Each structure stands twice: as structure tokens, then as C-alpha cells.
Amino acid sequence: MTPPRRLTRWLVALVVLHCVVAGAGFFAPYDPVEQDRDHPYLPPMRVHLMDVQHHFHSRPFFYPLRLREGSFDQYQEDTAAAVPLHFFIRGADYPLLGFLPSRAHLFGTDGTRIYLLGSDAYGRDQLSRILFGGQVSLLAGLLGAGVTLSLGALIGLAAGYYGGWRDDLLMRTAELFLALPWLYLLFALRAFLPLTVSPLEAFLLVVVVIGMVGWARPARLVRGVVLSVKERDFVRAARGFGASDMYLLRRHILPETASVLLTQAAILVPQFVLAEMTLSFLGLGVPEPTASWGNLLASLQQYSVLVSYWWMYLPALAIVPFFLGYLGLASALQQRAGTYKIDEQSSWSPT
Amino acid sequence: MRYLLGRTLHAVFLLFGVSLLTFLFSALTPGNYFDEMRLNPQISRETVAALRAQYQLDRPLPVRYAHWLNAVAHGELGFSFAYNSPVGPLLWVRARNTLLLTITATLLAWLLALPLGVWSASRFGRAPDRVLSWTTATLLVIPDLVLALGLLILAVRTGWFPTGGLASVGFENLSPLHKLRDLASHLALPVAALVLTTLPMLVRHVRASVAEVLDAPFLRAAVGHGIPHRKLLYGYALRAAANPLISLFGFSVGTLVSGSLLVEVVMSWPGLGPLLLEAILARDLYVVIGGVLLSMIFLVSGNLFADVLLYWSDPRIRIAASAK
Numbered sequence: 001m002t003p004p005r006r007l008t009r010w011l012v013a014l015v016v017l018h019c020v021v022a023g024a025g026f027f028a029p030y031d032p033v034e035q036d037r038d039h040p041y042l043p044p045m046r047v048h049l050m051d052v053q054h055h056f057h058s059r060p061f062f063y064p065l066r067l068r069e070g071s072f073d074q075y076q077e078d079t080a081a082a083v084p085l086h087f088f089i090r091g092a093d094y095p096l097l098g099f100l101p102s103r104a105h106l107f108g109t110d111g112t113r114i115y116l117l118g119s120d121a122y123g124r125d126q127l128s129r130i131l132f133g134g135q136v137s138l139l140a141g142l143l144g145a146g147v148t149l150s151l152g153a154l155i156g157l158a159a160g161y162y163g164g165w166r167d168d169l170l171m172r173t174a175e176l177f178l179a180l181p182w183l184y185l186l187f188a189l190r191a192f193l194p195l196t197v198s199p200l201e202a203f204l205l206v207v208v209v210i211g212m213v214g215w216a217r218p219a220r221l222v223r224g225v226v227l228s229v230k231e232r233d234f235v236r237a238a239r240g241f242g243a244s245d246m247y248l249l250r251r252h253i254l255p256e257t258a259s260v261l262l263t264q265a266a267i268l269v270p271q272f273v274l275a276e277m278t279l280s281f282l283g284l285g286v287p288e289p290t291a292s293w294g295n296l297l298a299s300l301q302q303y304s305v306l307v308s309y310w311w312m313y314l315p316a317l318a319i320v321p322f323f324l325g326y327l328g329l330a331s332a333l334q335q336r337a338g339t340y341k342i343d344e345q346s347s348w349s350p351t
Numbered sequence: 352m353r354y355l356l357g358r359t360l361h362a363v364f365l366l367f368g369v370s371l372l373t374f375l376f377s378a379l380t381p382g383n384y385f386d387e388m389r390l391n392p393q394i395s396r397e398t399v400a401a402l403r404a405q406y407q408l409d410r411p412l413p414v415r416y417a418h419w420l421n422a423v424a425h426g427e428l429g430f431s432f433a434y435n436s437p438v439g440p441l442l443w444v445r446a447r448n449t450l451l452l453t454i455t456a457t458l459l460a461w462l463l464a465l466p467l468g469v470w471s472a473s474r475f476g477r478a479p480d481r482v483l484s485w486t487t488a489t490l491l492v493i494p495d496l497v498l499a500l501g502l503l504i505l506a507v508r509t510g511w512f513p514t515g516g517l518a519s520v521g522f523e524n525l526s527p528l529h530k531l532r533d534l535a536s537h538l539a540l541p542v543a544a545l546v547l548t549t550l551p552m553l554v555r556h557v558r559a560s561v562a563e564v565l566d567a568p569f570l571r572a573a574v575g576h577g578i579p580h581r582k583l584l585y586g587y588a589l590r591a592a593a594n595p596l597i598s599l600f601g602f603s604v605g606t607l608v609s610g611s612l613l614v615e616v617v618m619s620w621p622g623l624g625p626l627l628l629e630a631i632l633a634r635d636l637y638v639v640i641g642g643v644l645l646s647m648i649f650l651v652s653g654n655l656f657a658d659v660l661l662y663w664s665d666p667r668i669r670i671a672a673s674a675k
Contacts, residue, residue: 172368173368175365176365176368176369176372179647179650179651179654183609183612183613184609184612184646187627187628187631187639190631274494274496277494278496281496282616282628283632284631284632297496297500300500300503303514306503306504306507306514307508310504313500313501313504316496316500316501317497319494320493320494323492323493323494324492
């Protein structure tokens with residue numbers, strides 16, 4: 001397949017994935033923090049079209065779960081009462097895309113709650129929490145990548161354009177940051193910041209910490225581009241006509257670095273989403289009750305959960321399609337830029 | 352010799368920079384270990400102040416840094432507040448466990464990656480190569496956290512491997528052979544997680560660099576001379592493709608201490624990872640700094656190790672360095 005077509009294919013896939021998470025309120029049946037204390041750790045429910053008498057129903061339905069006789073944590077389907085699924089139903093309030101108040105949900109039920117991916121310790125719907133958690137994790141990754149790339153671009157531009165001792169100083173510092181194992185750096189940075197903070201503060205903290213870790217590689221790449229571009233004829237000509245440094249940087253040099261920055265973005269975003277997950281998983285990131293992909297997995301640190309409730313692992317799988325999408329995008333971008341190297345990201349993530 | 356000296360100087364400079372950087376970050380910290388203590392009504396204000404003075408936390412940053420550097424020069428890494436003991440031995444016990452885990456995993460990963468990569472490169476573009484490429488690509492999109500948790504769940508549900516810890520209860524009473532078996536079964540899970548996360552990248556590198564060499568004229572000539580296939584691949588192609596791989600191996604060696612942090616925490620392996628996490632949560636300053644420094648020492652010496660290996664294996668580098 002030709003590179004541009006490959007690029008569009010990956011882009012479309014990623015846009016769809018992000019739209020699903022951005023519209024979490026619509027796709028999720030419930031409010032992510034709404035509790036149902038009578039139903040902790042319900043296993044995932046199955047949606048049926050055929051009932052137990054082998055009759056076909058055009059409207060999908062499910063059987064509510066009830067405890068098996070003589071057990072306290074084994075559930076079975078209560079085939080006596082089928083509950084139909086309704087589509088485009090009115091349910092819990094949520095702000096669509098963060099600001100539009102809405103009540104429309106893709107699916108839901110009239111009475112008994114449906115847990116397609118099971119429920120957690122407080123009877124909260126896992127599916128809703130995964131979708132809303134994705135908003136937090138992806139936003140942290142995207143904003144973190146934004147911070148990193150702006151920082152990297154600024155430093156790279158300054159180092160490459162001005163040269164001399166500034167270049168030396170900045171590039172030696174970059175070497176320092178590159179040499180540090182990134183998880184350690186993340187930890188160390190986080191270690192020296194306050195521990196008990198509100199969810200919003202914690203989120204911003206995570207974004208800043210993640211954003212400050214990875215600037216060195218983009219800075220070096222940008223510097224390389226700047227070094228070659230600033231000697232090109234059109235830049236010299238513009239300088240000869242009396243263009244100022246600021247104008248040259250903004251108008252002629254920055255656009256040339258776009259392809260490098262884009263590729264770096266495609267590499268960095270999934271890494272940073274994973275970084276947020278890791279921090280939150282270890283209790284250093286976004287705290288409960290706000291859902292994020294990382295803190296949804298935190299319950300797996302309890303042995304009992306690990307043994308009995310396998311569906312608590314499902315949030316981990318949510319990141320895999322995003323990883324795939326971004327990896328594909330990165331390699332398509334690299335191929336387009338003609339600098340395809342598989343080792344581009346290896347030195348950044350020494351897992 | 353000059354080349355190696357330059358590299359060593361560079362490494363020392365890096366270490367120095369990192370220690371300065373960590374200290375600077377620690378100066379920005381709002382709060383420290385003794386703030387928690389201050390909230391405890393049973394400990395008097397004077398005691399906390401005295402403790403702070405004892406650990407020199409009341410002194411300005413440059414003084415503390417100088418003091419710490421002096422201690423490091425004498426082979427001490429500072430004092431842990433939480434464990435009330437010197438950081439050095441504390442780190443060393445944990446580092447031993449970490450090294451046991453990572454050395455096993457690194458060796459295994461490289462022993463698998465080399466033949467797999469060479470084999471894949473020798474069938475470049477054909478069915479076996481494509482299958483392997485797909486497998487590595489699949490493994491590549493599974494993040495380490497997801498993989499480690501997945502393996503853990505698998506182990507718990509099947510009961511094939513023990514989860515967590517380094518040895519069973521009553522380890523001391525086992526015979527040497529059983530000790531080894533017990534240790535191996537505890538190692539299996541974290542090693543598998545580490546190998547599966549590093550292997551795809553290694554295989555891809557080996558494959559790429561060997562495939563590049565296989566096109567070279569001297570290898571075509573070697574084929575023409577009727578040199579056996581196996582000798583051609585391992586004796587000639589791998590040797591010619593070795594340079595980037597040696598750098599990568601140095602990097603592997605460098606991450607011996609730091610690479611397994613997350614896996615250790617997830618699988619409760621009693622290595623540096625859990626210690627560092629606890630230290631961060633308890634604001635145990637010198638343990639964190641010591642841990643970061645230790646990992647840095649390894650990274651830097653890993654790179655140095657690769658430089659030495661390159662110098663030794665590649666005559667071009669030797670000649671270029673001595674001509675300077």
C-alpha cells in the first residue's frame with residue numbers, strides 16, 4: 001500500500017478511537033462514579049438474542065445476575081426475568097465533550113442495571129469507568145506530549161539557531177536527560193512533588209511531570225534540522241533582506257521541523273499515556289474516585305482481586321488499540337519522511 | 352587509550368550532573384520526612400528540630416550537597432530516615448535481588464534474540480520472516496504494565512507459578528537442588544515479563560542489521576566461494592553487523608538495575624523497585640537519590656562497557672582513535 005494511503009488509514013482509525021473516548025458520556029450507560037453497593041464485583045453480563053426456550057427476540061436482552069444457592073460470590077443468570085436493552089435512551093446527566101449538558105446514551109435499561117464489563121468493589125460500572133478513564137489518560141498523554149514538544153522545539157530551536165555556548169549547555173543537559181532511565185526520572189520528579197492533592201491538581205501535576213521528562217530527544221532532532229535549514233539559500237536570502245531572528249525562526253525554520261515534530265508526537269503520545277497509567281497504577285497519579293486507566297488497574301495489587309475477579313484486568317486492554325494506532329501512525333509518518341528506522345523509539349523506552 | 356580516557360571522563364561528568372540535578376529537584380520539594388513526624392503529638396517540637404539538625408536538613412542546599420558528595424567519596428550514600436540505617440547496605444541487598452532477576456532475563460533475551468534475528472534475516476521477506484515480524488509487532492504494542500498484569504492473572508488462575516516473593520516459606524531447609532528449583536519457579540514469571548517486553552525490540556534490531564549486511568558484496572562473494580551457510584551467517588554476517596548490536600548490548604547492561612522497576616513492583620519481587628516506591632511515598636530523600644544514582648552508575652558503565660567492546664572488536668574505531 002502506498003504511504004499516503006497507509007497514513008490516512010491509521011489516522012482514521014485513531015480519530016475513531018479518540019471520538020469514542022471523547023464521547024464517553026454517550027457510549028457509557030452510566031455515571032462513572034455512581035455506586036451500586038448491593039452489587040459489588042458482578043461479573044460481565046452477556047447480551048442475548050435467544051432466550052432459554054430458544055425463541056428469537058429482535059430486541060437484545062440480558063438476564064440479571066443473582067447469587068448461586070449456597071454461595072456468596074458465585075453468580076448465575078436469573079432466567080426468569082429477561083430485561084430488554086433500549087437504545088438511544090435518556091439516562092444520567094453528563095457534559096458532552098466537557099461542556100454540552102446531555103442525557104442521551106447509546107444504550108441502557110429501564111430498571112436493572114447492566115454491567116457489560118462487570119462492576120467494581122463499589123458496584124460502579126466498569127465499562128463507563130473505562131470510557132471516562134480514557135478521557136483522563138488520553139488527555140494527560142496528549143497534553144504531556146504537547147508540553148514536551150513545545151519545550152523540545154523551543155530548546156532545539158535555540159540551541160541550533162544560536163549555537164555556541166548556548167548550544168553546548170543545552171545539549172549537555174539534554175544528554176543528561178536522555179541518559180536517565182525514564183521511569184526513574186518520572187519517579188524522581190514525582191517524588192519531589194506533593195503527594196496528597198485534589199484530582200485536578202494531581203492531573204495537572206502528572207501532565208507537567210510527564211511533559212518535563214521527554215523533551216531531550218525532540219530537542220536534539222529539532223536542533224539537527226535547524227542546523228541544516230539555517231544554512232539553506234532561502235534563509236540566507238531572507239536574512240540578507242534584513243529579516244529579524246524571530247521572523248526567520250517563526251516563518252522559515254519552524255515549519256521545516258514540522259515533520260520531525262509530528263513523528264515525535266506519534267511516538268510520544270502512547271508512551272505518555274502509559275506513563276500516566278504507570279503513575280496512577282502505583283498511586284502517584286490521579287486519585288480515586290476519578291477514573292483513569294491507571295488507577296482502574298490499581299485494585300489488581302490486591303491478591304484477592306487478582307484471584308477472583310479477572311474482569312478487573314479489562315481496563316489494561318483498553319490501551320492496546322491506541323498503542324497499535326499510534327505505532328502504525330509513527331511508522332507511516334517515518335516512511336513518508338523517508339527516514340524509516342525501527343530503532344527510533346527503542347532508546348526512549350528502555351522498559 | 353586516549354579514547355577510553357575521554358569516554359570515562361564523559362561518564363564521570365554525567366554522573367556528577369545527575370547527582371546535582373536530583374539534589375536540585377529535592378530542594379524544590381515542599382515537605383520532607385520529618386513533616387509527618389511533626390504532626391505526631393507524641394514527638395516534641397525539639398526532637399524533630401534536633402533530628403533535622405542531625406541529618407543536616409536545616410542547612411542550605413550547597414552545604415548539604417557538599418556534605419553528601421563527601422560521604423559518597425567515602426563510600427556512603429547518606430542515611431535513610433525510614434529505615435534508620437545507612438542507605439548503602441539497604442540498596443545493596445535489594446540490588447542483588449534485582450540483578451539476579453535482570454541478568455537472567457537479559458541473558459535469556461539475547462540468547463533468544465540472536466538466533467531468531469539472524470534466522471529471520473536469512474529468510475528476509477519470506478513466510479517465516481513475516482510470521483516472526485508479525486509476532487514481534489504484536490508483542491510491541493502490548494505495554495509492559497499490561498503484559499506483566501496479564502501474566503500475573505494467568506499465573507494466579509492456573510496456579511502454575513508462585514506469584515510474588517523470591518523464595519517459598521522454609522527455603523532454608525531445602526536441599527540445594529530444591530532450592531534451585533524453588534528459586535527458578537519464583538523467577539519464571541518476572542523473567543518472562545521482562546524477556547517478552549525486551550525481546551521484540553532486540554529481534555528487530557538483529558534482523559535489521561544482519562539483513563543490511565547480507566546484501567553486501569563481500570558476502571555475495573563468500574557465497575560464491577561455497578562457504579557453508581551457517582558459518583556465513585554467524586561467522587561473517589553477524590560479525591559485520593555487530594556494531595549497532597554491541598551498542599545495544601551495552602544499553603541492555605546499563606538498564607540492568609533500572610529496567611525491571613515496574614515488573615518488580617507488579618510481581619512483588621523484593622528488588623530495588625518496591626524499595627524505591629516506598630521511599631518516594633515516605634519521602635525518604637537519600638534512598639531515592641541513592642537509587643537514582645545507582646541506576647545511573649549502571650547506565651553509564653553499560654555505555655562505557657559498550658565503548659570498550661567496540662574499541663576491542665572494531666579495528667576501524669581503534670585506528671581512528673589512535674590517529675587522533
